[in-house]
Amino acid sequence: MSILENISPIYAAIIVVALPFAAFIIQAILGKKSQSGNISLIAISLSTLISLVFVFAEIWQNIPRSATQPWFTIGVNTFTVGILLNNLTVLMQLIVCVIALPVHIYSRSYMKGDPGIHRYWMYLSLFCFAMLGLTISKNLFMMYIFWELVGFASYLLIGFWFTKESAVQANKKAFLINRIGDLGFLIGIACVFTMYGSLDLVELFGKEGLFYEKHIDNPVLISMAGLGFFLGAMAKSAQFPLHVWLPDAMEGPTAVSSLIHAATMVAAGIFLLSSVFPLFNQTVLLCIAVIGAITAALSAYFALAQTDIKRILAFSTISQLGFMMVAIGVGAWDAAMFHLVTHAFFKCLLFLGAGAVIHEMAHLKHDSQLDFDPQNINNMGGLRKYMPKTFILMCIASLALAGFPLTSGFLSKDAILISTFEWAIEQGPAYLLIPITLTLVSILTAFYIGRLIFKVFFGSFKLNLAHVSLHDANKTMLWPMTFLGVCSLFFVFSLNPISYHEAKILNGFYVDYGFAEIHSLHILIPIGLTLASTLAWIIGWKWYVKGNYPLNANGKAITFSLNQGYINQFYQNTFVEGTLKLSKGLYWFDRTIIDGLVNLLGTVVQSMGRMSAWIDKYIVDGFINTLGQTTYYIGHLLRWVQNGRLQNYLGFAFTVLLIGIIYLILT
Amino acid sequence: MITITHFLIVSAILFSIGLYAIIAKRNAIMILIGIELIINAAILNFVAFGKYDKVNYAGQIFALFAIVLAAAAVAVGLAIILTVYRKYKTINPDKITDLRD
Numbered sequence: 001m002s003i004l005e006n007i008s009p010i011y012a013a014i015i016v017v018a019l020p021f022a023a024f025i026i027q028a029i030l031g032k033k034s035q036s037g038n039i040s041l042i043a044i045s046l047s048t049l050i051s052l053v054f055v056f057a058e059i060w061q062n063i064p065r066s067a068t069q070p071w072f073t074i075g076v077n078t079f080t081v082g083i084l085l086n087n088l089t090v091l092m093q094l095i096v097c098v099i100a101l102p103v104h105i106y107s108r109s110y111m112k113g114d115p116g117i118h119r120y121w122m123y124l125s126l127f128c129f130a131m132l133g134l135t136i137s138k139n140l141f142m143m144y145i146f147w148e149l150v151g152f153a154s155y156l157l158i159g160f161w162f163t164k165e166s167a168v169q170a171n172k173k174a175f176l177i178n179r180i181g182d183l184g185f186l187i188g189i190a191c192v193f194t195m196y197g198s199l200d201l202v203e204l205f206g207k208e209g210l211f212y213e214k215h216i217d218n219p220v221l222i223s224m225a226g227l228g229f230f231l232g233a234m235a236k237s238a239q240f241p242l243h244v245w246l247p248d249a250m251e252g253p254t255a256v257s258s259l260i261h262a263a264t265m266v267a268a269g270i271f272l273l274s275s276v277f278p279l280f281n282q283t284v285l286l287c288i289a290v291i292g293a294i295t296a297a298l299s300a301y302f303a304l305a306q307t308d309i310k311r312i313l314a315f316s317t318i319s320q321l322g323f324m325m326v327a328i329g330v331g332a333w334d335a336a337m338f339h340l341v342t343h344a345f346f347k348c349l350l351f352l353g354a355g356a357v358i359h360e361m362a363h364l365k366h367d368s369q370l371d372f373d374p375q376n377i378n379n380m381g382g383l384r385k386y387m388p389k390t391f392i393l394m395c396i397a398s399l400a401l402a403g404f405p406l407t408s409g410f411l412s413k414d415a416i417l418i419s420t421f422e423w424a425i426e427q428g429p430a431y432l433l434i435p436i437t438l439t440l441v442s443i444l445t446a447f448y449i450g451r452l453i454f455k456v457f458f459g460s461f462k463l464n465l466a467h468v469s470l471h472d473a474n475k476t477m478l479w480p481m482t483f484l485g486v487c488s489l490f491f492v493f494s495l496n497p498i499s500y501h502e503a504k505i506l507n508g509f510y511v512d513y514g515f516a517e518i519h520s521l522h523i524l525i526p527i528g529l530t531l532a533s534t535l536a537w538i539i540g541w542k543w544y545v546k547g548n549y550p551l552n553a554n555g556k557a558i559t560f561s562l563n564q565g566y567i568n569q570f571y572q573n574t575f576v577e578g579t580l581k582l583s584k585g586l587y588w589f590d591r592t593i594i595d596g597l598v599n600l601l602g603t604v605v606q607s608m609g610r611m612s613a614w615i616d617k618y619i620v621d622g623f624i625n626t627l628g629q630t631t632y633y634i635g636h637l638l639r640w641v642q643n644g645r646l647q648n649y650l651g652f653a654f655t656v657l658l659i660g661i662i663y664l665i666l667t
Numbered sequence: 668m669i670t671i672t673h674f675l676i677v678s679a680i681l682f683s684i685g686l687y688a689i690i691a692k693r694n695a696i697m698i699l700i701g702i703e704l705i706i707n708a709a710i711l712n713f714v715a716f717g718k719y720d721k722v723n724y725a726g727q728i729f730a731l732f733a734i735v736l737a738a739a740a741v742a743v744g745l746a747i748i749l750t751v752y753r754k755y756k757t758i759n760p761d762k763i764t765d766l767r768d
Contacts (some may be wrong), residue, residue, distance in 0.1 A: 644764035647698075651690045 102480030181235020188228030237269025254355030289329025296322030
């Protein structure tokens, strides 16, 4: 036991990352023989255990540890790889493990019988490996590698059902949009390297790091670096206007959506921004806050009219990520991380619950031989009678998402909102727009998640079936959900249910806020928000459960929301069509102008050749031939004279004589 | 009165006939006769011009020589013709073209 106790957290962290990778390799080698997922499950369980006991417990609130290993040298610059363990990274690593574990357990039952299940476990392990590696990277370059791997693994997972055209389109879209973000990340890395000549996070942002020691007086470059990192985070964390991939990514298996949405891929953007936070100047921070607020508002609005249960949750995720972005923008990145952690649990639960519902609906579809969309909430209703446990768990998660007191969401959302208000008051009246937007978004959040719960679990079942056989999911799916449900409650994070200041996670980061605390807000905002959310629920109850729906379902605002603000169409028309047109134009240019020129040149040369050939044949050869033929004819003429006939000879002789005589006479 | 011009004209006529016979006839004998006619035209000229050389009668002498020569030439010619005939079975000069390559 003493050896176990003395194990270095660095090695433990490496093992945590390496286990899913090993599982990935083993699954890949075994191929179709391994369908149970036991290997992946064991790997992630061990990872979680080690991460909790040997990494998190050792480092949290203790001295940060790090290890560096030189990798390669270019010129005088040595690039390193390393492990960095501080409060931020160990927390993130633990959360990834703790979310990935229930998703793995859940998947065992959810994905059972899928023909590609061996691939599923393989991809899932690869994804976990990439994400865990990302969390503890000490070096921006190493982080970028894992960042790319996460993107690649998500590409595989989103397109898991690759025979479905929509899934293929969705994973392509996710990959392409993430490439835009990756480019931003790369620009950020390049800028940082230009300024400081190092990519090591400790060397850069440590207490005596280059960032504080070496003063760079180049605001443009610093802003560019910040914006570059932000662009990377924008794509990964689905911020407006690069959010379009996330709703489409719902084409992947629900368990995957849950994992991607909860703590891993989309959270990576928040994690990245928190890691490089000191780099951001005022301009970039404001930009982050504004984009975050726009994203939160727009996606909450889009969530209002969606009918696909998973799409509502997807927009909800985008909206919540917008909250986190705003928190980073105002300087309260600890609040962002706190919300990331609490959000991870309840959003994961929401997705798993939705997965359970979809699972049952799909079975019903299969049994009843009817053709309906098992994900459309308009086909559901009254499910609380059939699936009571799922219903309770979904309610807890929804209350947490809406920020109801006694839930974890209440704590973290208030942390963000209050910080934002305090920041805005410090900055000036115009800045109040951002917290006010967030307040409205909070109320909208309560409304749309209420709509989802009401439409799915209340009222009566919408489909006209003689026999409805729906029941709760089996234990393999329910246990992880229950675990997540418990983690969505306040006591996991703070013993005081109404004050976020006692939250252990929040206190783990020592962030100096650039604004003063305003005590009255800490009472006013939670009360006001709770009341407003309750009001939103009452309205939702009247509309959706009582059936007093006052709006025209085909109204402009609703159609606009349902179509996601036509942003996809806009992209389709501008970028996709534009690119296609440009390509067509270039093709035409290539075909007509370039090829035309080449062909013209060819024709000219060919003609010149023909002309030369003609000249050679008729002028040069012709001259020679004429000469030869003339000679020949003269010869021929003379030959005719010499025909061997005596009389001819005589005749000639006489003629010549005669000519001679005439000549003599004439002269 | 018959002047030297008349002799010369007759001589020219004879020469022309002789020449025609040499060039156009298809019989070697006739060609020989043509040659004789030319020689005769020449002899006639000699004789006619001999009227102006009353001292030496050179014209008449030359005429005699020419007659002898003509007789000899005809003998030679006939001999050639006979030989040619023996070789080619013809005396048509058009058909004897072995002088040609």
